[in-house]
Amino acid sequence: MPLHDKSKQYDVVIAGAGPAGCACALALKDAGLKVALLDKATFPRDKVCGDAIPGRAIKTLSAIDQNYEAAFKHFTEKCETKRTSLYYKERSITFDWVGSAYTCTRMDFDNFLLTLVKDHTATDIFTSTLPHLFTATNGGISIAIKNNDIDFHAKILIGADGAQSAVAKQLTSKTLDRAHHVGSVRAYFSGVANLENSTTEIYFEKKFLPSYLWVFPLPGNMANVGFGMLSAEIARRKVDLKKVFYDFIEQTPRLKERFRNAVQVGDLQGFGLPLGSRITTISGDNFMLSGDAASLIDPISGDGIGNAMLSGKLAAEQAVKCFQAGNFTKGFMHGYDDALLGKLANELKMRYKTQRILSSMPILLDGVFLACRSKALKRFIQKGL
Ligand SMILES: Cc1cc2nc3c(=O)[nH]c(=O)nc-3n(C[C@H](O)[C@H](O)[C@H](O)COP(=O)(O)OP(=O)(O)OC[C@H]3O[C@@H](n4cnc5c(N)ncnc54)[C@H](O)[C@@H]3O)c2cc1C
Known part of the structure; x- marks a missing residue:
């Protein structure tokens, strides 16, 4: 979508159209909110990844709308993976999985997700658009676009802008550990x-x-x-x-x-x-972080797509609650932390322990x-x- 007006007002602006941002936009489909999805990249775009799409990613897609899962089942650019073979010192073990997972290049998978957003939601999508300054204002967050005198204003900003999240850097004290x-x-x-x-x-x-x-x-x-x-x-x-x-x-x-x-x-x-082996700030007044911006990757398998999509969905649900209650404060937004950590904290803790034990x-x-x-x-x- 081209940028015309100088100031664009939205209920929710999602920065980043990867799995976290797209899941969030899809989950906001029927919320009746005015939503914009911004990404610095031009799609289809590559993303350095192992390209293993965990079962949780597809389960989350299904939980948002079963038709999206069905669409993925018909998507041909993927392999269905059913087992993992481990090799060590010339020995091997094969584990057959109970559920299915997939592999699919991120070029294809992320473009599939963005196409769902385009085809099934009223989200305004702005690609090749780099939001780079995020400033808290009285009634929300103001978002300045690089090399453009346009700015966006959001009642709620979702930072789904990946591992080097500018939203996390500017709105929280998060640093690389x-x-x-x-x-x-x-x-x-x-x-x-x-x-x-x-x-x-x-x-x-x-x-x-x-x-x-x-x-x-x-x-x-x-x-x-x-x-x-x-x-x-x-x-x-x-x-x-x-x-x-x-x-x-x-x-x-x-x-x-x-x-x-x-x-x-x-x-x-x-x-x-x-x-996802450390607790970081993932929400505050008028904002939430989702996916890699919130540091949610499994410390052993390196899987992050499933957790990114789950967090995008939960951020959408919290956004709806905020509008229903007319409350966008840090305290109320913390409902997102509770929902997300309620689902992931124990699992991530266990996986981190195993990672530490194996390395020592x-x-x-x-x-x-x-x-x-x-x-x-x-x-x-x-x-x-
Ligand atoms: C080498 C490697 C291997 C991996 N292998 C796997 C694997 O096999 N399976 C798995 O599940 N996970 C894997 N992961 C983790 C996985 O890639 C991430 O967890 C996942 O991509 C997170 O999704 P996301 O939507 O949070 O972020 P991303 O997928 O990074 O998407 C972020 C989006 O934000 C955009 N963006 C960036 N900055 C801005 C900005 N300022 N404003 C607007 N948009 C912006 C980017 O263009 C991008 O489209 C791997 C990661 C790496 C590095």
Whole structure:
């Protein structure tokens, strides 16, 4: 949508049209509110990710509207994944999942979500539009757009602008904490041998535990391959992630063989993952943070799309409550924190504990591989994953 008027008034402005922002816009569909969705990027756009779409993402889509889940089921640019194989010291275990998950490039998945917003809601969508200054005013938040003398005014601002959220930086005291942040790299490859479309693969290496290299299948015999490590460890050990990535493939016999004729498509790109292992401010007077802006990524699996969408939906529900009550204060907005943490806090706490235990006692991973020889123990371990 082009920008005409100099000041645009909205009930809700969502900054960021990734999974968090789109889920929020979709969940506001029937709220009767005037909603704008702003994104600095031009869509379809890429986003550095492992491209694994967790079950929670699709469950959230379904909870917003079952027709959206049905639309995703018909979306062809995806693989349905049913199991994960773990590899460590030439041993392997395969876990079959109870529910399904998917892989889909973020170029395709995020564009699918934005198309749902375009087709099914009255949201005003402004892409290639960079909101960069967020200022609290008496009646809400004023949002200035870079290189444009337009500004937006929102009664409620949802910061869904990702890991480097400008909203979080300007409206809260959030700073990067390397103990709760992962640095990672990923590249696409074509022609990886013996890739199974329904299986995601994880490779551990003792000296990097609990970090791992992933190989996730994508349509068209493509693979998303990546490696991530706690930023504090990267700094402490002065790790060159790009070098580790290629060395990992070269020095793991199984991978070396399978990548012999593979071709890298595009660059090896890096990006950060803000983990949900610390409590940060996620709401305040007239605003909420959602998705990576709120640091919600699973500390073990690195999954963030499902939590981002769940938080977008819950932020929409809180926005509706605020308008019903005519209350936009920090105290009332905290209902969002309660709802979100009520759903995620215990899970994130457990996952963080496991991550810490594994990194201080790598021997435990040997134990897991041994225990999985027993079907009963394997089932027990799978429940905890
Ligand atoms: C290497 C890597 C691998 C990952 N692998 C997985 C995985 O396999 N599965 C999984 O579930 N999660 C994975 N994640 C995490 C996942 O990518 C994020 O958790 C997820 O993208 C969060 O969604 P979001 O909507 O909060 O943010 P994003 O997807 O980052 O979307 C934010 C949007 O905001 C826009 N934006 C940025 N700044 C502004 C601004 N100032 N104003 C307006 N718009 C702005 C951006 O253009 C973008 O469209 C991975 C992350 C990384 C880095």
